[in-house]
Amino acid sequence: MGGKESKEPTSKDMKLVGRKSAACEETLTSSDRIRKHIVMQFGYKVLSLARQGMIAPPDELWELIELQKLNLSLNCLCFLPSCVALLQNLVVLNLWGNQLTSLPPEIGQLRNLKVLFAYCNHLTEVPEELGSCTKLEVLSLANNQLTSLPDSLSALTNLQKLNLSHNNIMYVPACVYSMKKLVFLQVACNRLENIAEHIQALADLKILIVEENCIHCLPKMLCCLTKLELLNVDYNDIQNVPAEMYQLNRLEKLASHPLDKGLHIMHNPLIKPIKEVLDGGLQALYNYLKAN
Template identity: 30%
Template sequence: MQTLEQLQAGELIGIKKLKLACGLTKFPLEILELAETLEILDLSGNRLSQLPQEFARLRNLKIAFFSDNEFTQFPEVLGQCPKLEMIGFKACNIETVPENALPPLTRWLILTNNQIAELPRSIGNCARMQKLMLAGNKLTQLPKELANCQNLELLRISANELVELPDWLFSMPRLSWLAISGNPCTQHGQVAADLREVLWDELAMEEVLGQGASGIISRAQWKKPGAVSRPVAVKVFKGEVTSDGLPQDEMQACIAAGSHPNLVQVLGKIAQHPEQKQGLVLELIPQEYRILGITPSFESCTRDVYPEGTVFPLAHVLSIATGIASVSAHLHARGILHGDLYAHNTLVNATGHALFGDFGAATIYDQTDPERASALERLEVRAFGCLLEDLLDHLSPEDAAEECVPALLQLKQKCMQPDVLQRPDFSSILRQITQAAKL
């Protein structure tokens, strides 16, 4: 992170990336002196409420972050930035997004946790839009023009006020990762499965294992009265709106998922937390499991990335694909849309066994509407197709000529075809992988 003093002294001329978080209340005009080279600007965590018209001089700017500021309106001037493609205004109390304020090249837009009740019709002009994050707003409907964004792949509209979802949403040709929980249209009286309560006093917390948008996961010892202590993982939810939705929806979906060999086992839900926080007690994942992929980069936008030199033997490709197809079929049989089927939410061990997790974007949907249920499952099938494509792209060269590879490539194409309802369901995918493995 640079300093305002460096900027004002002219010491930052020629830089491509600038990050300032120092309680700014006005946009520093000295930033305009970086217009020839500046590509990434991060002014998150300040007290800004508007941008000057001169901001349009930043003609090489590609990425701009303004999260955790005091904007109440999305700045119209951003629509004049010809190269701007990734924009973040998370938690800014934005109420309105004016027409034509979105840059035409926008492909990644983050407006999570604001007060937006309506999207501009001009959003349909953003033909390159791939990732649209709108969880935690006040949207009551989606503009029909959004259907023009045929490249849209990831959509987060959880925790809004949507009373219905338009039919066109379920025929978007590339949509793969969808989060819709926490809206009136998804409240259909579902009740999560019963789960035993684990008293907070029975848990001896140890080191933090990881932290995500929705909560903190720690190692702990679970000491039930009269029993030997057991090592477990404990996830305590933060209770805030995340980029995916509401923590309580994640918790409900995680419980409703039940047991499966490719799921991390939920052992209980926390009771009597001293701060009344919600949480889950989970089976501790063995240390030999590693994350399969890395979260998308600025460049890849919606697709996971893999370390250089990543290679998967065919046996592992088959094992991972079988496991994820099996657990996905299990979830949809219970009416659960995971919403985040990715390699970065998949753990694998040395034998290729996969464990699937992170229900932050999950939705429990109404299975009494078979047409809608079928469309939701087949949207997620495209996400599986992307994962299978990644696995095959990193297939060990010595396995590339194996007889089952063409069948897997053909399956990948079926999963990713534009016509949503022509894609196979997960049960069919599982059968085809099993057949291919016999070749």
């Protein structure tokens, strides 16, 4: 006695399965359809809606309260709805490459947020409420139209990386000096005319980039940042350097490539003795400063 032969599905069977699948799809809510695109990456629930040509996020998005990382980059968003506050589990919010002119005050309710990318937009200001996102570790507001930051951001004491490059900032915002855990500060291509002595408060800084500004001189207190591994002051109006600069002994060389660690200073109208000494390299400059 033989077993029953397996029955191959007929075309009729396949059509029936197809109809059931389509019917099931129709019963899904819009939020469920979006939810199907959530993926797990390194233990986080991630949704990417990048490069979708959206002028506004879909309303159903705000129902996905389980989301931890949301990528809305490279769209045509002109505003971010206040509903973003519903995504209380967000750790990373990526908004770069849109047309945002502002961020909603409700963004301050994202108390678990650690990373916010809002660069390459049209922001003219940052809401004071962002200071309530006290878990923030990385904040990029580069390539916008900012002139300053609100004092409330002094509360971002866990911030480690801050990028304010390519804005219209005339002085390092006062709140920055309260961000004691900063290791990376990028303020290139703004309208800075000086660096305040308060810079010494950022004792953990390893990378400071202020190239392409209008800085006339470097403050003595800059030399207290002995953890600096990269200091880029290229393309400013610097003529001299502080005598104490030799204390920055983690700047190992004169650097030229933008990504190289070391001191970037050659593209400045340096006075003759300093310029000539630098021909011998960074150590020659340090020896000169110690001797004088």
